[in-house]
Amino acid sequence: MESLRIIEIVGTAAFSIAGAFAAMEKKLDVFGVFIIAFITALGGGTLRDVLIGKVPVNWMLDLSSAVVVLITTVTVLFFKSVIKNYHNVLLFFDSIGLGFFTVVGIHTGIALDLHPVISISLGTITACFGGVIRDVSLSNIPLIFQKEIYATTCIFGGLIFFILSWLGVPKMPVEIICLVSIVVFRLLSVRYHWHLPTIYKPEQPSS
Amino acid sequence: MESLRIIEIVGTAAFSIAGAFAAMEKKLDVFGVFIIAFITALGGGTLRDVLIGKVPVNWMLDLSSAVVVLITTVTVLFFKSVIKNYHNVLLFFDSIGLGFFTVVGIHTGIALDLHPVISISLGTITACFGGVIRDVSLSNIPLIFQKEIYATTCIFGGLIFFILSWLGVPKMPVEIICLVSIVVFRLLSVRYHWHLPTIYKPEQPSS
């Protein structure tokens, strides 16, 4: 359980940073930056816990996640004048959060004895929906619906997780390989504009 | 219970199709199309179940809904080049889902012994909110807030349901009359741009 808690804290910090930069792109005030960082970091896990009925949600009972968000936001605000390109920092930390939170979400499903397909869905929800709520709140088009591969990396990472587990690889290497694959794959797909082959003909009139 | 399950499956399939076409209008990749189909088909029922506390929500415990969404989405992707006007197909299947899911939601309220007004609300939430989440995710103005009659047909259908039940009409005809009325009424209101009488004077400066 120890390694999972560390993974969760790293993911929380990464998503707080991504959220803080998204809020600063929109010139929100300090409280707005904190609120968006909080929503980004805890929104996906909150949605997951509400869907499985684990309420009151964990951040109400244990303040440590809120403290992580607070520390990261203050750090971001402190170093923000050093950063030139907010959007690239956002994309970088969002990718890290994506990998770490997918692993956390998959474990939630396993702990409830849910089907692997649903466990992968819970990983994807945990990883993706904090960012969706962030983007909808800021009136941005959610990253998940943009051209580059996004949720697909979580599903792909989840498959790696279960295949390695079935092959008998121990828990910690499985977690590390799963999260590293997702982070690397997502970063590469942003960097090189990877996307799934299009299903639309160039000239197709869609409406 | 059997007839209700069939109604739910038909509604799920209809909303998946509507969701898939909404996603294809926005040129999402295959996974995006599947995720939007899933959200549209299961979002309303998920919100309903979270509000009444029926968690873990059903699609986590029983994969059949996810399978219905998968099959419908694959079918849609297969036949998509035959379709000329995505938006009309979307509106057609959205209307069907609206009727079928209103009946499902009303039954949830009845099973919990809730007041008919709340049961009709649950029917409306089940029927309307998958589409609202779909439209907000895709940065569209939700159909429910557009000019043509939408949620009103669910309320109207719910009234028919309870009036017929009070008159002693058996369960299955009540369900069929309720859902057919909603589908037909919604389709006609789209086709002929029916809307409630306006409450705004033409020249009124609203702000």
Place this chain on the structure above:
Amino acid sequence: MESLRIIEIVGTAAFSIAGAFAAMEKKLDVFGVFIIAFITALGGGTLRDVLIGKVPVNWMLDLSSAVVVLITTVTVLFFKSVIKNYHNVLLFFDSIGLGFFTVVGIHTGIALDLHPVISISLGTITACFGGVIRDVSLSNIPLIFQKEIYATTCIFGGLIFFILSWLGVPKMPVEIICLVSIVVFRLLSVRYHWHLPTIYKPEQPSS
């Protein structure tokens, strides 16, 4: 408990009015106005109750909140031609709802023995999220993310609440001072465009 129920009803009525005017700004039909009034008035409390696991949510078991929304919406529709500036009325009643619902949400946290920081968060969620859901549904930028001070007044009011309580001030004066401070502070910040000191340099290229 009596005073808290009165505070909740006043807050519900104020947010219904704010919601109804937001919907009329967008020229929604009568049912749209009612639905948006309902979402605005009950959305924040519903999110809070789902997060703490108090389900089925209260408005399903007790129709009085729905009746308050219905009466207020009908009244608004009746008097609407007298009103010149919808947006100012919206901002005025939104401020009143903000103060009253913060107190209601703080009490929910106290009743669950949650940490004061989390109780203040629950107050802020109860007060702010009905408006967020309203604004996202209507494709407006949420008030909470606009320039003037918004969520910050709830946090500030929550601090006053706990400081006065620790000083031994009795419950009712604490509630009244807390809610009046929030309403007055928010109204002043709208009127005089108060905002937190900016953290952005004027020339900063943010992306």
